Amino acid sequence: VTAATLGAGPVAVVIVRDGILPAGASEAVEAAAHRALVVGSGARTAAAELPAGEGCWWTETSGQFSPAVLAGQLAALLAATPLVVLPGSPDGRDLAPRLADRLDRPLLAAATAIALHGEDDSLTIDAELLRMDGRQTLPARCREPAVATLVPPGHRHEQGPAAACQPLEVSLPTVEALADPTLIAIQEPRPETMDLADATRIFGGGAGLVSSGTDDRSAAAIFDRLRAVATALGAAAGATRVVTDAGWLPYDRQIGTTGVSVQPELYVAFGVSGASQHTGGLGAPAHIVSVNTDPSCPMTARADLGLITDASSLLAELARRYGVADD
Numbered sequence: 001v002t003a004a005t006l007g008a009g010p011v012a013v014v015i016v017r018d019g020i021l022p023a024g025a026s027e028a029v030e031a032a033a034h035r036a037l038v039v040g041s042g043a044r045t046a047a048a049e050l051p052a053g054e055g056c057w058w059t060e061t062s063g064q065f066s067p068a069v070l071a072g073q074l075a076a077l078l079a080a081t082p083l084v085v086l087p088g089s090p091d092g093r094d095l096a097p098r099l100a101d102r103l104d105r106p107l108l109a110a111a112t113a114i115a116l117h118g119e120d121d122s123l124t125i126d127a128e129l130l131r132m133d134g135r136q137t138l139p140a141r142c143r144e145p146a147v148a149t150l151v152p153p154g155h156r157h158e159q160g161p162a163a164a165c166q167p168l169e170v171s172l173p174t175v176e177a178l179a180d181p182t183l184i185a186i187q188e189p190r191p192e193t194m195d196l197a198d199a200t201r202i203f204g205g206g207a208g209l210v211s212s213g214t215d216d217r218s219a220a221a222i223f224d225r226l227r228a229v230a231t232a233l234g235a236a237a238g239a240t241r242v243v244t245d246a247g248w249l250p251y252d253r254q255i256g257t258t259g260v261s262v263q264p265e266l267y268v269a270f271g272v273s274g275a276s277q278h279t280g281g282l283g284a285p286a287h288i289v290s291v292n293t294d295p296s297c298p299m300t301a302r303a304d305l306g307l308i309t310d311a312s313s314l315l316a317e318l319a320r321r322y323g324v325a326d327d
């Protein structure tokens with residue numbers, strides 16, 4: 001396999017660990033005209049799972065993920081490739097800027113959509129780029145070869161059958177030694193800061209946590225308490241749009257059709273009515289607990305356990321019992 005083979009069209013570069021595909025891998029391959037280069041441990045097995053019907057290559061690497069060395073190696077292979085798309089997974093986001101630098105190309109980071117038109121002199125890449133903490137999508141047009149990262153969709157991709165294409169092995173060229181970071185330790189994500197989409201337990205807060213007439217500062221303190229209680233129980237804090245619109249929690253905590261799509265095993269809803277725009281991003285949790293004064297609201301109707309009580313008082317009691325009360 002040569003740089004010319006890989007240069008015949010766009011290519012998705014997918015980094016795998018232990019054969020596990022990162023979130024957004026299939027979407028990146030679809031955006032790259034169904035052509036994929038899979039790199040990492042277990043690359044061969046992972047390659048067979050991708051919808052890469054137009055070309056699929058794999059290369060097995062062992063040991064520590066070395067993005068600087070890998071960028072140097074891949075740059076040699078991808079020199080003629082007009083568009084390189086990486087899933088916006090942690091490894092993809094690490095590798096993409098290094099690859100763009102080695103290839104001396106622009107980086108289209110955090111694209112939600114990307115398309116390549118034409119070739120050589122008429123080459124155009126159109127992308128939608130997510131900016132301002134995900135609140136704005138900006139159109140971008142690039143008239144030269146580029147590297148892009150594609151934001152993984154919040155929901156887990158329904159894995160369709162992999163397109164029939166025999167993955168081919170590629171060997172990586174040897175490059176001069178490049179300085180790579182040294183891995184000291186891998187730590188589990190902290191529930192209070194982890195991506196909501198990755199959380200297996202979520203405590204969601206809605207307007208019912210805040211009684212009318214409460215000022216913004218006191219309301220924000222209630223949501224600090226929600227975060228603290230959630231963290232104490234190994235959960236991430238989420239919210240409805242009413243809450244994020246009011247600025248009581250940041251936008252990246254909003255669950256729903258215009259927020260993050262999540263897939264927790266447990267969802268505990270405090271004062272959440274369960275509007276379709278909220279539950280539309282909730283996935284299918286195995287367990288739902290709804291704390292609400294209205295026994296017939298949609299969230300409680302959907303719950304395994306409905307607690308008909310004042311959500312804020314229950315939260316305060318939980319904070320006290322778990323030793324995270326702020327007063």
Ligand SMILES: Cc1cc2nc3c(=O)[nH]c(=O)nc-3n(C[C@H](O)[C@H](O)[C@H](O)COP(=O)(O)OP(=O)(O)OC[C@H]3O[C@@H](n4cnc5c(N)ncnc54)[C@H](O)[C@@H]3O)c2cc1C
Nearest residue numbers: 206207208240241256257258259271273277278292293311
């Ligand atoms: C285009 C569009 C996109 C949208 N996208 C999203 C989205 O992505 N995510 C999202 O969440 N919303 C979204 N919304 C808004 C959505 O329609 C709802 O308005 C919102 O989800 C309601 O939030 P809530 O449950 O916090 O508030 P409310 O609907 O006001 O519900 C408050 C709940 O609290 C209960 N309650 C009241 N007092 C107490 C108390 N003391 N103790 C316990 N419970 C109490 C009430 O019974 C009620 O069930 C969108 C709307 C539109 C039009």
